Amino acid sequence: MSTQPARFVTAENLIVEELPWGTFHWLCRPDLVAAERLLLIRVHIPPGQGHAFHRHPEMEEAIYFLEGTGETWVDLERRDVHAGDCVHVPTNMVHATFNTGPRPLVALAILSPATCSGPMLIEVGHEEPWCRLRGSTPSGD
Amino acid sequence: MSTQPARFVTAENLIVEELPWGTFHWLCRPDLVAAERLLLIRVHIPPGQGHAFHRHPEMEEAIYFLEGTGETWVDLERRDVHAGDCVHVPTNMVHATFNTGPRPLVALAILSPATCSGPMLIEVGHEEPWCRLRGSTPSGD
Numbered sequence: 001m002s003t004q005p006a007r008f009v010t011a012e013n014l015i016v017e018e019l020p021w022g023t024f025h026w027l028c029r030p031d032l033v034a035a036e037r038l039l040l041i042r043v044h045i046p047p048g049q050g051h052a053f054h055r056h057p058e059m060e061e062a063i064y065f066l067e068g069t070g071e072t073w074v075d076l077e078r079r080d081v082h083a084g085d086c087v088h089v090p091t092n093m094v095h096a097t098f099n100t101g102p103r104p105l106v107a108l109a110i111l112s113p114a115t116c117s118g119p120m121l122i123e124v125g126h127e128e129p130w131c132r133l134r135g136s137t138p139s140g141d
Numbered sequence: 142m143s144t145q146p147a148r149f150v151t152a153e154n155l156i157v158e159e160l161p162w163g164t165f166h167w168l169c170r171p172d173l174v175a176a177e178r179l180l181l182i183r184v185h186i187p188p189g190q191g192h193a194f195h196r197h198p199e200m201e202e203a204i205y206f207l208e209g210t211g212e213t214w215v216d217l218e219r220r221d222v223h224a225g226d227c228v229h230v231p232t233n234m235v236h237a238t239f240n241t242g243p244r245p246l247v248a249l250a251i252l253s254p255a256t257c258s259g260p261m262l263i264e265v266g267h268e269e270p271w272c273r274l275r276g277s278t279p280s281g282d
Contacts, residue, residue: 007215009227028203033229037178037201037253040227060178062169064249066207074148086150086181088174108205112178112253 005034014042021049030114039111045070047105050098052125053133058116061089064108069101073133094124098134146175155183162190171255180252186211188246191239193266194274199257202230205249210242214274235265239275 006013015026026032028040039059045051045068053073063072065085072081073096074089081087081097089095099105124130147154156167167173169181180200186192186209194214204213206226213222214237215230222228222238230236240246252261265271 005229007218007229008213008220008222009229010223011225014227027205027227028229034231035201035203035229036232038203038229038251040203040205040251042225060176062176062179062181062251064168064181072149077148079149081149082151084152084183086155086168088146088148088150088169088176088179090175091177108249110179110181110203110251 007033009033021051022046027108028114035114037113039109039114041109041111042066043107043109045097045099045105045107047099047102051096052098052123053094053096053127053130054121054123054125055092055094056089056111056116056121057092057118059111059113059120060091061095061112062110063087063089063097064110066106066108068099068103068105070097070099070105070107072097076129076133078133094130096125096130147173150174162192163187168249169255176255178254180250180255182250182252183207184248184250186238186240186246186248188240188243192237193239193264194235194237194268194271195262195264195266196233196235197230197252197257197262198233198259200252200254200261201232202236202253203251204228204230204238205251207247207249209240209244209246211238211240211246211248213238217270217274219274235271237266237271 017024022045025042158165163186166183
């Protein structure tokens, strides 16, 4: 057994998690490295899919877009997003990201801190006003 | 004047900072968005350059590599790094990254929290054992 936590995470030791609306590549979390304040997930969203409106009650988030094109909401503000763009989501603020292009949308989701006392995520896509913001909401809530 | 902080940071509003060993594109910091726990910097390191050995006394860091090839040290562990790799640096642990390839090395440096009470960074490249770890150390300390 290793005597210390891993510092380097590559394709060989990242943790893959399949979700109904995409794939997570976990790059930084407490059971992988010695993370206390940072979670990093490379999120792959197929065309037409998305992570519908949700909030993280105890975590601040930043999203950095790596590939593809999409639309991101932070509270009631909507913006088209492309590779190189960054979105900041204050703690507990409702947000959502959808792939609006023909190719996979790939983004790095960064959350802090790395642990929380309650649920990490609360889905609100079926609540007002979020359920009315898009004509057809991809699965993901 | 805007009534609320920015949520979206793109090429149009990111903050550029030129350093002797590379260029910072600030994507998330408290004077740009409502960041409290997250700093994000896209770091561009030209061939032959690097950020020599240093530590962040109050901040945990993760580095995600976007383009190019390099070498990263965390404490006394050295690894080659490529696009898609991630490195985790516990609070106050000495680390360094150098561009070892023919193209720019581009990485996302992620630090938490977003503020600190003392210096954000302490350079240690001229101290033992760090000064002996590489034959020739690029500028950057």
